[in-house]
Amino acid sequence: MDFEAMREYLPLFKDALALTVRIGWQGVLLAFLIGIACAIIQHMRLPVLRTVAAVYIELFRNTPLLVQLFFLYFALPKIGLRISAELCGVLGLGLLGGAYMAETIRSGLESIAPIQSESAQSLGMTGMQAFRYVILPQAVSRSVPGLIANVIFLLKETSVFSTVSLMDLMFTAKDLIGMYAKTMECLTLLVVFYLIMLLPVSVLGSLVERRLRHAEFGP
């Protein structure tokens, strides 16, 4: 191991981490917004919008992020719509993630037996109250493990960004290997930096999960 070289590459990896985290989290945020919107549309069974959401979810769940990025970055300019590489990354992650988030939230909502809502209403709650105080807390607590898994999945998907010329962690490592052929050093740094990015998410996620279990089972 050439530690001197590793120290030299460190600033480049830091830049790459900053870019990966920035685009990654913007994408995750967008994914949450889209996911919540779609889940509500589907849960409320809103006409027309429901079909649109279903088509969107199936379209983006069943195509790889790589293909979506290619489409956004290389195909859209042919019809005069140019999007910057960074925006492509955010949009790609957001659209892919939105489909997954929607499904996770929806399955959480659907996992609560309808009888609970009916019981709450027979006790005098309005439909909105039943949803707010009975259904939602349980649904959220059931969705959280899936949502956290989605977040980690999305952050790892950033590794295909090289295709649209974004210098994310993966591309930075590949690029340095191509130039200086220090494979062991670069790949070790790569693993370490991915852990720096994802371990906190994973640990925090477990904490949140445990905390939210209270909604279902009490303290």
Next chain:
Amino acid sequence: MKTAILRRVLSAVVIFTLALSLSVIAYADDGDFRTLDEIKDSGVINIGVFSDKSPFGYVDENGDYQGYDVYFAERIGQDLGVDINYVSTEAANRIEYLQTGKVDIILANFTVTEERAEEVDFALPYMNVALGVVSPEDAVIESLDDIGEDDQVIVISGTTAETYLVKNYPDIKLQKYDAYAEAKTALENGNGAAWANDNTEVIAFAIENPGFTVGIPSLGSADTIAPAVTKGNDTLLDWLNEEIEALGEEEFFHADYEATLLDTYGADYEDTLVVEGGVAAGTDAAAAND
């Protein structure tokens, strides 16, 4: 209590040993190659070529590998009396593929540089090359000083153009891609002000794509392109050198040019590009440069 501590210490030792042996294996893997006799015995040689770099190494409409590099590869297989297994490679993978033994020879327009020569062994050269820059006709870049602060220059990760610009023009913003096809599409779409690469490649691009012109036809040092083998694979290296010298007598690489490159470059570039018998005019200059 004591056994619990002991257990922890023991597991730490085991993990440490495992990690250590893994890294040892990783290093031991470095010298992984097949000698000439092993290749002949197996009846198959693995050759790494480009699949998207027309007219040097590409896959034609029938799914067959074609191009200047492939024409030479075919001859190698024929003279060795073995079948060829083509392995498609990207620019940044070429050294890796040799070091991990995925291929026996890299014949993927591999420019000889000092850095690379530390990692792999180059045989005698079979082509000349320099860098070039292609840009749109309505905003031609004729000097690297023309490049504005906000402009980005497209390069392909792992190429000599990238290394050259990083070293000599650290202020120029690079837009990096990992495959030729993507870099070309990006230039067509106007994502960058220009594309820097081997001049052979940018000239071919400008000829095939109206609206683009090569504003800088020659940049950096005059280099050569040669086959590469895994470091220390002397039997294969010696055979390749003898082969290239012998092929010089029949003007093989001129025939190669006429079969694969003539359509793209015309006859004018034949003597500039072809290196016959492993004797390149600019070899000394290239070694002194850098």
